[in-house]
Amino acid sequence: MVKLNGLMVKPVLLFGYGNLSRGDDALGPLLLEYVESHCDLERIEILSDFQLQIEHALDLENRSLVLFVDASVACVSAFDFATLEPARDKSYTTHAMSPAAVLDVYQSIKKQTPPPCFLMSIKAEKLELGEGLSTQAENNLEQACQFAEQLLQNPDSEAWLQQANTKIKTLPLI
Amino acid sequence: MYEHLETAENRESLKRVVVDPVSRVEGHGKVTLLLDADNKVKQARLHIVEFRGFERFIQGRPYWELPVLVQRLCGICPVSHHLAAAKAIDQLVGIDPENLPVSADKLRRLLHFGQVLQSHSLHFFHLSSPDLLFGFESDISKRSIIAVLGEFPDLGLQGVKMRKYGQEVIRMVSGKRIHGTGAIAGGMNKSLTKAERDTLLEDSDQIIKWAAASVELIKTVHCSNLPYYDDFATIRSNYLSLTKPDGALELYHGGIRAKNDKGETIMDHVDYCKYNDYIHEEVRSWTYMKFPYLLSMGMENGWYRVGPLARVNNCDTINTPLAEAARVEFKAHGGEPMIHSTLAFHWSRMIELLHCAESIKELLHDPDIMGHDLVAQGEKRYEGVGVIEAPRGTLFHHYQVDENDIVTKANLIVSTTSNNMGMNESVRQVAAEYLSGRELTEPLLNNLEVAIRAYDPCLSCATHAMGKMPLQLELIDAEGKLIDKLVKHSDGQIERLDG
Numbered sequence: 224m225v226k227l228n229g230l231m232v233k234p235v236l237l238f239g240y241g242n243l244s245r246g247d248d249a250l251g252p253l254l255l256e257y258v259e260s261h262c263d264l265e266r267i268e269i270l271s272d273f274q275l276q277i278e279h280a281l282d283l284e285n286r287s288l289v290l291f292v293d294a295s296v297a298c299v300s301a302f303d304f305a306t307l308e309p310a311r312d313k314s315y316t317t318h319a320m321s322p323a324a325v326l327d328v329y330q331s332i333k334k335q336t337p338p339p340c341f342l343m344s345i346k347a348e349k350l351e352l353g354e355g356l357s358t359q360a361e362n363n364l365e366q367a368c369q370f371a372e373q374l375l376q377n378p379d380s381e382a383w384l385q386q387a388n389t390k391i392k393t394l395p396l397i
Numbered sequence: 398m399y400e401h402l403e404t405a406e407n408r409e410s411l412k413r414v415v416v417d418p419v420s421r422v423e424g425h426g427k428v429t430l431l432l433d434a435d436n437k438v439k440q441a442r443l444h445i446v447e448f449r450g451f452e453r454f455i456q457g458r459p460y461w462e463l464p465v466l467v468q469r470l471c472g473i474c475p476v477s478h479h480l481a482a483a484k485a486i487d488q489l490v491g492i493d494p495e496n497l498p499v500s501a502d503k504l505r506r507l508l509h510f511g512q513v514l515q516s517h518s519l520h521f522f523h524l525s526s527p528d529l530l531f532g533f534e535s536d537i538s539k540r541s542i543i544a545v546l547g548e549f550p551d552l553g554l555q556g557v558k559m560r561k562y563g564q565e566v567i568r569m570v571s572g573k574r575i576h577g578t579g580a581i582a583g584g585m586n587k588s589l590t591k592a593e594r595d596t597l598l599e600d601s602d603q604i605i606k607w608a609a610a611s612v613e614l615i616k617t618v619h620c621s622n623l624p625y626y627d628d629f630a631t632i633r634s635n636y637l638s639l640t641k642p643d644g645a646l647e648l649y650h651g652g653i654r655a656k657n658d659k660g661e662t663i664m665d666h667v668d669y670c671k672y673n674d675y676i677h678e679e680v681r682s683w684t685y686m687k688f689p690y691l692l693s694m695g696m697e698n699g700w701y702r703v704g705p706l707a708r709v710n711n712c713d714t715i716n717t718p719l720a721e722a723a724r725v726e727f728k729a730h731g732g733e734p735m736i737h738s739t740l741a742f743h744w745s746r747m748i749e750l751l752h753c754a755e756s757i758k759e760l761l762h763d764p765d766i767m768g769h770d771l772v773a774q775g776e777k778r779y780e781g782v783g784v785i786e787a788p789r790g791t792l793f794h795h796y797q798v799d800e801n802d803i804v805t806k807a808n809l810i811v812s813t814t815s816n817n818m819g820m821n822e823s824v825r826q827v828a829a830e831y832l833s834g835r836e837l838t839e840p841l842l843n844n845l846e847v848a849i850r851a852y853d854p855c856l857s858c859a860t861h862a863m864g865k866m867p868l869q870l871e872l873i874d875a876e877g878k879l880i881d882k883l884v885k886h887s888d889g890q891i892e893r894l895d896g
Contacts (some may be wrong), residue, residue, distance in 0.1 A: 270575075277523065277542055278561045311543075332554050333544055 233268035235378045236282060237371075239292040240272050246354035247347030250294035250364055252344065253356070257368040261373050269278035274319035280329040288378050289340040290320040292371070294360075302367040304374075306387045314365035320348040341387060343367060398632065399825035405431050405440035412436075416842050428845050430828055436835060441828035442850060443821050452807040460486050460781075460798050464580050467794070467809075471707075474855060476512035476567055477787035480505055481794040483580035484650070484783030488670075490582040491775020494650050500768030501584035506649045508579055509785070513648060514753040515563025516788035517746050518851075519609065520853045522556025525743060529618050533847045534840035552614070555607045558748070562597075562604050566757060569593040584772035594761055601758040605719070608754040612723045612747045617743050620730065627731075629831070630739035630823035630848035633658040634700065635691065636707035639786050639814065642666065644713035646720075646752065648786040655691060655701060656713050660734025666884040669784035672793055678810070680714045686817045689810055700818035702859055703790025704852065709745035710735050718758070720752035724730060739823050742851040787812050789853050813854045823848040 239251035310323035411431035431440035468475035546553035571579030639651035652666035690699035790812030
């Protein structure tokens with residue numbers, strides 16, 4: 224599926240990023256593995272990478288809904304689910320752009336508002352090279368996977384927005 | 398040559414300026430300058446401060462894991478490591494390159510062309526185009542692909558899309574954009590489907606067109622200020638690369654050719670399995686990176702450069718028409734057999750980009766890439782050497798295994814290592830010719846980075862932490878006292894701290 228001509232087959236993009244070899248940084252890609260084996264992927268495309276870069280803006284083309292998944296040491300609870308807006312932060316100068324900066328690039332190059340985008344952050348503790356998941360991260364991943372599974376059963380931006388606006392994240396009532 | 402600036406006398410009496418890290422390169426390095434009281438440069442060094450240890454920790458692993466394991470060396474050119482390791486383990490299962498199934502050979506070539514295309518696009522558009530389009534001492538806010546997208550939106554987007562196309566070639570051949578699989582001992586584990594082939598083919602003409610435009614762009618940039626571009630960071634050196642048996646440019650498999658600075662052949666069509674007879678490595682105490690050299694010429698004169706400039710300099714022809722025409726024009730501009738301009742790395746890199754785009758289209762029209770005879774088997778051996786032209790230059794993988802197929806010895810010479818002396822010499826040339834005696838400023842110091850960046854050094858692999866690197870400049874007086882300090886924080890904010 225080449226995107227030069229803007230053609231896209233699946234309307235929902237699930238993009239998990241992180242390094243499988245760096246402890247809890249693997250949370251994003253691991254959630255994708257769960258979704259691949261537990262969800263109907265007819266309308267969902269799964270993409271994984273080490274970090275976000277400029278060209279990932281092109282992966283947003285012709286999507287109706289996008290969910291980014293990342294590990295986060297700043298996350299307060301087991302996981303968080305929030306809406307994303309384009310933002311020109313400083314991460315564009317680095318190898319690891321923020322999802323908001325990717326949306327900003329999309330907006331710059333496409334001259335249009337990006338599709339509805341959401342970020343699922345899963346709480347991480349240890350990001351050491353060569354380490355496996357920490358025990359706490361395993362528990363967090365389990366909860367996040369259940370949440371994502373139910374979320375993806377109803378890929379509707381309004382329903383996701385409502386879910387993102389609730390302060391306490393529980394399994395969505397779908 | 399500028400080797401006299403490698404180690405200064407009376408170092409304790411000199412001021413020290415550090416550029417740490419060198420930015421818009423893959424990995425982590427720093428430059429140190431030692432200056433006298435008149436700001437004359439007395440010593441300039443590029444230090445590689447990462448320690449990898451890959452050769453050590455792959456020992457004890459079964460050989461068939463190697464093509465997957467070694468990809469972790471790098472997030473930008475994992476395919477090159479993947480294929481170099483695969484070529485080495487082909488030999489461990491008794492398969493020489495000429496006995497690889499035709500479909501497997503062509504799929505590997507397609508994979509590699511995709512790799513070089515995406516890597517060259519990344520380097521030229523994402524990392525170097527801000528310097529080339531806005532100037533080497535431009536405002537720091539302009540030194541990113543975002544600024545290029547803002548002021549040259551069509552051009553910037555073409556660069557991003559070319560990289561993405563290369564990644565799609567990789568994904569379809571190997572399963573993933575980075576760190577996919579594909580090559581296995583003796584062949585490949587899958588071929589392309591017709592649908593995959595057709596999808597890639599759909600965009601191939603557009604990619605060739607953009608690649609050709611990229612060659613024109615860098616030619617225009619280079620020739621618009623020819624004396625400067627031909628002098629900046631320029632050094633005379635030997636060059637080493639693989640070539641085809643007929644002397645044509647070769648990226649996947651060939652014999653080793655080395656030429657001296659006058660274009661005279663030092664060696665040609667050398668079997669790379671015997672590289673140890675021709676290339677040795679020297680260690681210096683101030684850097685983790687070794688200094689390879691041609692044994693026949695000795696440590697002092699035997700160092701060489703690799704990569705696009707070496708390949709385009711060394712080859713007699715390129716077997717795709719547009720890239721060949723570009724090569725002929727490139728070589729003609731210099732007026733001597735070899736082009737030594739370090740900034741000409743960019744021009745030669747774009748010629749290779751065009752060659753990759755043309756070659757991808759050619760291979761996509763070849764039915765063998767959809768063939769099903771993908772793996773060959775032979776008689777077990779205990780030693781294998783795989784060599785490939787990675788985007789940044791000649792890459793050597795050498796393994797030995799025991800009777801249980803466990804790796805007992807590994808030696809890697811990565812492309813950037815071969816360019817170690819070249820990069821140091823270019824840094825010293827810029828320090829001596831462009832910085833010495835001047836009051837150093839941050840934009841001025843970017844000149845050092847421009848010189849290093851031309852080589853497209855790949856010093857590390859992708860990690861989140863890379864984005865958090867600060868830039869720190871320190872000015873220390875003759876007594877060792879810090880008198881000035883500029884810090885760029887990870888959020889991009891620049892702060893001057895009191896000494």
